[in-house]
Amino acid sequence: MSHILVVDDDASHRTLICDALEEMGYPTVQAANGREALDLLEGDMPSAVLLDLRMPVMSGWGLLDALKKMPRARGLPIIIISGYGFEWEAELVGAAGYISKPVDLDKVRMTVQQIAGPPEMSLVH
Numbered sequence: 001m002s003h004i005l006v007v008d009d010d011a012s013h014r015t016l017i018c019d020a021l022e023e024m025g026y027p028t029v030q031a032a033n034g035r036e037a038l039d040l041l042e043g044d045m046p047s048a049v050l051l052d053l054r055m056p057v058m059s060g061w062g063l064l065d066a067l068k069k070m071p072r073a074r075g076l077p078i079i080i081i082s083g084y085g086f087e088w089e090a091e092l093v094g095a096a097g098y099i100s101k102p103v104d105l106d107k108v109r110m111t112v113q114q115i116a117g118p119p120e121m122s123l124v125h
Contacts, residue, residue, distance in 0.1 A: 003027040004112060005046040007037040007063065008081065009055040013103065017050060017081075020105045021112060025119030034058030038066055041073065047116040048077040048096070050108070054084065064093055077115045 004026045008014045011032070018028040029046065031037035035058040037049070053060035060080070067073040080090040083101030090098040097111045113119075 002044055002047045003029045004116060005029050005031065005037060005040060005049045007031045007034065007049060007055070007060065008052040009033055010052075013052070013081075013101070016105070017103060017108055020108055024109060024113070026112065026116070032057075034060060034063030034066070037063055041067075041070070045072060045076060048079060048112060050079045050081050050099070050112070051095075053080060053082045079111055079115060 004021055006014050006017050006021075006028055007030075008017070009032050014030045014032075018030060021028050026047075029040060031040055033055045037051075038058065051060045051063065058066075060082075064078070067076065067078075077096035078093075079097040079099060080093075080095045081099045081101060081103060082090075096115045099107055099111060
């Protein structure tokens with residue numbers, strides 16, 4: 001299993017989500033904006049991306065547009081995390097899931113497990 005990429009400009013949100021996922025056994029990688037995420041996506045592809053939509057430098061919308069142009073990103077599950085009620089827009093762009101802010105960590109855990117599959121416990125240190 002690969003990692004889960006968490007993209008959010010709020011460092012405390014990223015840390016909270018990553019800590020919850022890592023406790024379950026998912027390796028995580030963080031990006032503060034779409035540009036950082038795009039750079040990270042040039043390496044190993046994650047099992048899923050949790051993506052905030054409103055961020056400086058490159059928004060989640062900008063990252064979604066860039067991913068459409070990346071053949072190797074086809075089928076990459078995107079889970080939108082937003083405080084602006086964009087659930088219908090998440091469906092419109094084909095996101096695999098939607099989590100509203102403030103995040104409910106139980107919903108994060110459940111959504112990631114449903115979309116990325118169970119973590120491989122052998123990866124837990």
